[in-house]
Amino acid sequence: MSLTLKTKVLVSTLIAIAITAIALVIVSYQSSKEESWKNIYSESHNTLKAYSSGIGVWFHDKQLAVEGMKKEIEANPDVDLVPHLRQLMTSGGFGLSYYGNEQGEMFRQDPSLNKAGYDPRVRGWYKLAMQEKKPVTTDPYVSVTMKALVVTLASPVTVNGKIIGVVGSNLALDKLAEDVLSISVPGNGYAFLVNSKGNIVAHNNADLVLKPIADIHPELTWQQLKSSSDNRSQFEIQLDDRAKVIASKAIENTDWMLVMVLDKKTLEEPILATLLNQLMIAAGILIVLGIVASTVVSKQLQGLSHITLALTDIAEGNGDLTQRLEVKSNDEVGTLAEKFNQFVGSLHTIMVNVRDITLSINQNADLSAKSASTRSSRVSMQQDEITMVATAVTEMAAATAEIANNAENTAKSANESVTLGQAGYEQMQKSIDSINQLASELNSSTKIIGELENHTQEISTILSTIRSIAEQTNLLALNAAIEAARAGEHGRGFAVVADEVRVLSQRTHQSTEEIQSKIEGLQKVTGEAVSAMTHSHSLVTTSVDDVQHMGDQLQQISQAISIISDMATQIASAAEEQSLVTSEINTNTESVRELSNGLAQDAAEGENEAHTLRDLVVQLEKQIGRFKI
Known part of the structure; x- marks a missing residue:
């Protein structure tokens, strides 16, 4: 939500007044609270002091009465005790007065109260006085005889430096308890008595009498109460879910403490009521000041309303920059009106200049749009040509790469052929050597x-x-056989031998015939072998010449292939260089094409911006037309 200047000034003024009023109320509340608590503490301590002093004096009077009886006995040990004890009870306001001696005898103000077998020496009051050797006061207890809460005031009787007995009196505490409970404590509080052992002597809750003060609150101790009394200070505790302020005062002539319990909330209610009244008064003052401030601010800012109307007329009306405001005062509002007139005059001059500049920009925008359109067309044509060049360069690069690849393969094949030719030549040399060896x-x-x-x-x-020998042997054998036949019986053995010799000669002749036949075959084969060897030798000689000639031819072929390999290597190197150049040309062509694309895009953007500028100029002319200049 938009706030007017009047509202902002009024709200700021009211906030400042409210903060001031709240601060004053808070300071007043804190001061009042501190002063109230100071008065409460002072009143409480005065009350404690007065009552504790009264209780102390009361106890002192009772102790003086007992001391008087003690001195009477010390002055005259044989005195008749009963009348004096009766006088002590009456004058001291005691419930019982009595005397016990070292022989175990017990004397009371009323002899009828004496009990047979009663030995005072075993009683607490007697033993306490004998132990302390000075006047003592026992802890509160309920007397069987008096049927009331009492304390015993006892004092040892000394004769010739020797304690001969103890005089004592029972002091009823009911009247003292009533007086303590009737103390007017601020904030609906109450008072109670507690002894040095931390036992409650008097309390508005009868069930707590003779109980430890821890039954009131677990953290409440005699040391806290003693510190509060010694330092004249207070402390807080929580009782029954309410904050309580505790103050205490020691009672002279006793080991007792008078304690006051104040309800903090009750004590602060008047202070809170005062705070509420102050807040209501501050709210009333704030309302009155708000009305006055609203009237004053409205009157002071009336001139601003005229300026606002004039600005609204310029902004939402016909934009009349010829109108001026009438300056009626010399304050800030009048100065603002004067500065408004100066601003409108300057704005009028600026708008006239803007109108003239707009006309010039409009004309230049048309020229820029036409020029940008022409540049865009030319760049588009150049881009197409560059694309064609890039395509041709790419194809040339591919062809060059293929040439380089083929040349490289040719060089490799030529090198392999040279290697194979050299290997063939070496193998041929080996063949020549083998053929020569064969020859x-x-x-x-x-x-x-x-x-x-x-x-x-x-x-x-x-x-x-x-x-020949075999034939001769055969003839000899034949002759021998003939001779053996002639010899008859005597030549039979010789005939057998001759017959065997003839058979052997025949077999030898037959074998020689066979050997002859074999030798003749061998001679024939040997002759053929000789002829074949001779022919082979001739062929080997011819082969050696042919192989030698072929080796010369292979050597020439190897040299020619080496030349081809060198040329193929040079072609491959040239093709690779051409490929690198072509790749560089292709890269440059791509860069040119990218630049051309960027130029085309810039040209298109320039054309669009020129049209946009022309549209903006038209809109600016419309806006300027809204003003009357």
């Missing part, structure tokens, strides 16, 4: 076969001799 071995074989033929001839000669 040499053929010559050796021819010689061996020739020698074999000679040996065969010699064997034939030997066989002829053997055959």
Whole structure:
């Protein structure tokens, strides 16, 4: 929600007044609260002091009465005790007065109260006085005889430096308890008595009498009460879910403490009521000041309303920049009106200049749009041509790469051919050596076969001799057989031998015939082998010449292939260089195309911006037209 200046000034003023009023109320409340508590503490301590002093004096009077009886006995140990004890009870306001001696005798103000077998020496009051050797006051207890809460005031009787007995009196505490409970404590509070052992002597709750003060609150101790009394201070505790302020005062001539319990909330209710009244008064003052401030601010800011209307007329009306405000005062509002007139005058001059500049911008925007359109068309044509160049360069790069690849493969194949040719030449040299060795071995074989033929001839000669011998042997055997036949019976054994010899000669002749036949076959084969060897030797010689010639041809081919390999390598290197150049050209062409694309995009954006500028100029002319200049 939008706030007017009047509202803001009024709200700021009211907030400042409210903060001031609240601060004053808070300061007043704190001051009043501190002063009230100071008065409460002062009143409480005065009350405690007065009552504790009264109780102390009351106890002191009772103690003086007992001391008087003590001195009477010390002055005259044989005095008649009963009248004096009766006088002590009456004058001291005691419920019982009595005397016990070291012999165990017990004397009372009323002899009828004496009990047979009653030994005072075993009683607490007697033993306490004997132990302390000075006047003492026992803890409160309920007297069986008096049927009331009492304390015993006792004092040892000394004669010639020796304690001969103890005089004592029972002091009823009912009247003292009534007086304590009737104390007017601020804030609907109450008072109670407690002794140094922390036992309650008097309390508005009878069930707590003779109970430890911890039954009132677990954290309440005699030390806290004593510290509060010694330092004249207070402390807080929670009782029955309410904050309580505790103050205490020691009672002279006793070991008792008078304690006051004040309800904090009750004590602060008047202070809170005062705070509420102050807040209501502050609210009333704030309302009155708000009305006065609203009237004053409205009157002071009346001139601003005229300025607001004039600005609204300029902003929402016809935009008349010729109107001026009438300056009626010399304050801030009048100064604002004067500055408004100066602002409108300056704005009038600016709008006139803006109108003239707008006309010029409009004309330039039309020219820029036409120029941008022309540049865009030219850039588009240039982009198409660059695309064609890039495509051609890409194709040339691919062809160059293929040429380089083929040239490289050719160089590799040529190198492999050179290697294979060299290997063939080396193998051919080995073949020549093998053929020469074969020719040499053929010559050796021819010689061996020739020698074999000679040996065969010699064997034939030997066989002829053997055959001749066999024929002669056969003739001899035949002759021997004839002679044996002639000899008859005596030549039979010789005939058998002759017959065997003839058979052997026949077999030898037959074998020689067979050997001759074999030798003749061998001679024939040997002759053929010699002829074949001779022919082979001739062929080997021819082969050596042919292989040598072929080796020369292979050597020439290897040299030619080496030249081809070198040329293919040079072609591959040139093709690779051309490929690199083509790749660089392609990269440059791509860069040019990207630049061309960017230029085309810039040209298109320039054309769009020119149209946009022209549209803005038209809108600006419309806006300027709203003003009357």
